[in-house]
Amino acid sequence: MWARIGTTLTTLGFVLHLGGTLARGVAADRVPWANMYEFALTGTLLIVAVYLAVLRRYDLRFLGAFLIGMVVLLLGGAALSFYVEVTPLMDPLKSVWLVIHVFVASLATALFAIACGLSVTQLLQSRRERHTAPTRRQIAPLEPSVAARKRSYLDTLPPADTLEALAYRFAIVGFVAWTFTLIAGAIWANDSWGRYWGFDTKEVWTFVIWVLYAGYIHARATKGWRGVRSAWLSIVGFAAVLFNFTVVNMFFKGLHSYSGLS
Numbered sequence: 001m002w003a004r005i006g007t008t009l010t011t012l013g014f015v016l017h018l019g020g021t022l023a024r025g026v027a028a029d030r031v032p033w034a035n036m037y038e039f040a041l042t043g044t045l046l047i048v049a050v051y052l053a054v055l056r057r058y059d060l061r062f063l064g065a066f067l068i069g070m071v072v073l074l075l076g077g078a079a080l081s082f083y084v085e086v087t088p089l090m091d092p093l094k095s096v097w098l099v100i101h102v103f104v105a106s107l108a109t110a111l112f113a114i115a116c117g118l119s120v121t122q123l124l125q126s127r128r129e130r131h132t133a134p135t136r137r138q139i140a141p142l143e144p145s146v147a148a149r150k151r152s153y154l155d156t157l158p159p160a161d162t163l164e165a166l167a168y169r170f171a172i173v174g175f176v177a178w179t180f181t182l183i184a185g186a187i188w189a190n191d192s193w194g195r196y197w198g199f200d201t202k203e204v205w206t207f208v209i210w211v212l213y214a215g216y217i218h219a220r221a222t223k224g225w226r227g228v229r230s231a232w233l234s235i236v237g238f239a240a241v242l243f244n245f246t247v248v249n250m251f252f253k254g255l256h257s258y259s260g261l262s
Helices: 002-028 036-054 061-082 096-131 144-150 160-193 201-221 228-251
Strands: none
Touching: 002 036, 002 061, 036 061, 036 096, 036 228, 061 096, 096 160, 096 228, 160 201, 160 228, 201 228
């Protein structure tokens, strides 16, 4: 019952969130992802959109508290720290690549966020499975009342291996989208500045993220790096995504200074 209530409230929040994002785009007369505030608005919208879409195939409602909690924190932080009035686009942003490149990057971020949530849950479940491995004394069936008292939230979740496989699938799709983001960014840079690659801070960190997720996918495909170690790679990869969005945009100067902040 509580899961259904949570999903219903999430859907209602998504509708209101979508309305706010569309209103921002109408007010700006362009796509609503040209600065940090708008990217946060659209990126968090896509996290919820992907989550609700995936619920039609997989029951991931156990991730709801993690994902929606993260969305609330990111939205709150964006509203308090990143909000700016609508301003005209800078000349380098007046390109069709703004629509394609940034949207695909936002979609990849949403997929990485879900993969990270699954990896965190995998670590918790793996720890529980190690501590509750059956012993001889536990082989005998428990009394129903005792079993009910010992049942916890993690007991209702899929096994750690299943969570790892799901995280791997989301990471692969996100990695494909991020690869396109990297390529599209290089093409856009050539159109705007006459070179595909210039070791700008944003470009470097986009490539670092690509390398981290490439390493995660390779490690997951290698039997010796499955389990806890691959889960940590997934989490570190998403931490790098957040670092790229916040710290790099706010404190590193470069050609990609489109945060909108003074």
